[in-house]
Amino acid sequence: MTHADADRLGGQVNLYQPVSSILELRSVSCAYDPGRPAIRDMSFSIREGEILCLLGPSGCGKTTVLRAIAGFEPVQSGQIFLSGQLVSSSSETIPTEQRRVGMVFQEYALFPHLRVTDNIAFGLRHLSRDERIRRVQEMLRLAGLEGLERRYPHELSGGQQQRVALARALAQNPVVLLLDEPFSNLDPDMAGRMREEVHALLHRMKTTTILVTHDHDEAFAMADSIAVLNQGHLEQLDSPELVYHVPATPFVADFVGQADFLPGQIRQGLVHTELGEFPNTLNSAEGTSVVVMIRPDDIHVAPNQSAEARIADRQFRGSENLYTVRLPSGQIIHSSESSTSVYQEGTPVEIRILATHTVLFDVSALPRPPG
């Protein structure tokens, strides 16, 4: 593709929507094999310096999105723009090596035959020798790798390997940094520390980043915004807080944390449930069946001999106790209490709901029958 072509294509698209973001996907569909789309009609964009997290269960297509952005997967339809330039469409795919994307693979893919410095310098061939050395030194310092310059990858710990992979990807000043499940190969303790470190580093360098993960805690800790994917399809794109508290679909509600779905019915403009009335935020018609989503941290229990709900189970989780409560109708809900309040199984409890907002779903939208 010539520059003129690219300008013309970009120009045409610009007519109805200006390209202002670093990266934009417009109705992108990809297929591993024809007839089974791995992602369908995906659209989102990311601002400079933002950390976007693609969150979803395995097989939801999140890695495919990443690989399409990197240029490893051709797109079937739709367009991908990197800094305003069309890089992927059904007819054209600009090769990865011309895209200036940095990528950190799940298993890091450090070149085993190269030392730490040579791994980091791998993408810096266009620089002069002096500049290259300076850049590598800078990256070593930023990534906290001083003293490990002469080591080979197999002589590094998991966390150090990850830092090298990150330094290698960041050294070339990528337009966008792509991280594919970067913490999944580390033990939980190390993963937590690396999350903090990486988060700080990315913010300091103001690197636009897309992170793929299946772990919502990781997404919450790292992301400025979260895109939740399910079966190749974007369910919600919002800030972590909104994704957690105001999930757009029952799938999102369930995937980003524990949620109970309480059946109810609209009467006189209110949702009537076993646990009381809620505002009809869906504006559903009178008589419609709906479900109310409630998170365990919004439900509180207090022992009360005259109450009909009973504690069915208790899970001690260190910082909290998670209670399973059986309502008179047989409906199960969960409540999270401080770890010091211990109630025995079978204790009759009174239930209070302290939600600042109500999330309602249509019954048909439920992923599984409640209870």
Add this chain to the structure above:
Amino acid sequence: MIAVRRSSISPLQLAALASAALVLSPLGYVTAMALSADAAIWHRLWTTRIPELLGNTVSLAGAVALLTLVLGVSTAWMVTRFEFPGRRLWEVGLVLPLAMPTYVLAYVYNYLLGFGGPVEHLWQMIAGPQARVISPQSFWGVTFVMALDTFPFVYLLTRSALLSFNVSFEEVARTCGASPLRRMFSVILPLLRPSIVAGLALVILYVVSDFGAVSLLRYQTLTYAVFQQMTGRSDNQAASILSVLLVILALLFLLTERWSRRKSRFYQTTGRVRAPQRMRCGWWHTAALTVCLAAVIGLSFGIPAYLLVIWSLSPEAQAILDARFFGFVRNSALLSILAATAGVLVGLPLAYLAGRKPTWINTACLQAAYAGYVLPGPVAALAVLVLFLNVLPFFYGTVIVLVVAYVLHFLPAGLQSLEPSIQQITPNLEEAARTLGLTVRDTWRRVTLPLIRNGVIVAWVLIFLQTMKELPATLLLRPVGFDTLAIRVWLEASEEYYQLAAPSALLIVLVGLPALVLLLSRDWRAAQEPS
């Protein structure tokens, strides 16, 4: 307090020690003989033969290695990175040359490229009546024949490495802006290096210890010279000196390979590995790849095999298919069965003890058994001959001497399949059997043996097939008038009776094919393709 019963040396231990002695004593004798040789002999050899022989051997090994490097890596690349009609067929076909002993290929090319041969005729029609083709009995002729015969070693190892290559390395290089050429030279080839080097080491050992091709093509190498010293001059002392040099040379190559591979186990990352996708080819690409692969397989297997069939069907060849010919077949089979059985019986205690009780003595016994790896056929023959002449002279000229030489020579091949099959069964299985009330003997019979049965069978078949095509040791040690198929091929081919050599050669090639199946099934499993 628990009393530990210190058992005295078990019969198994004795067997292992005896096996190690069987391997080491001939070697010791040859070395002692070389070292005790008169300084004048050393001086004579050193000033006359050795520089030339060393130069010839090393330059041949180098040239063949270079050619197999190109052939092996490029063919492996073609069948692993492209998808085109017939790919699977070529993938298997590229191994076929291994079924062709070097002396068979050498004798076919002696005819094809020889003076007045078909290639020269063809060339003279194009380039005029004075034109000559490269002689098969020259440095380049031998290089060409040996490379055609041995490139599958490089092909097989490179192919396995390419199939298990983690495509993330390539992808990460692309995100770093590396061009295809740079990816090839600074990522893919360096990562394949350990496998390629291992393949080249096999090629070099093969070339250095080859006798068949160099003897038929009259190219002087150390191995050929050992044979000549023993037969032409009956000078076992000079032969032993050359042998020691040869073993040192082979050891040097082997150690270099080990040294260059010392880091290779770090070269594959753990965890998720995605194999690269094959590139789908259009008709033009398909045609180009097919022509390349057909040329390689045609030259190394197709054309020689075709000629062997044609010659075998000729009236001259048909006339020798009599009782005498079947006698040669029987001799070959008898020797091979004896060698394979002896090899397995000797190898089993060694492999079992080293796997189960890896004390230093058991490990040392096993390592000693691998010495045959660096012993070319004539050297093994010389070693066994010297031993028997000194210790058990009344066995000289019997089949027993021959079988001992075979075991010494081919034990490593057997051990390579016995060892892993024993290591695969966890000792817990045997211990579980003991807790269920079985005696040691019953445990062996009902648990261990059934589990290692396949490994034992593979080892037996491999030794059998190697013995079938063995040439130099048989030539040197056989009882008078006891000819095998391999001997017949060599004798007839030396006299340029191409048709008469063909039936025996064809039979050796056909019998060799099952060995390839074994080799492949092991190798294919090691690098199973993702579907």
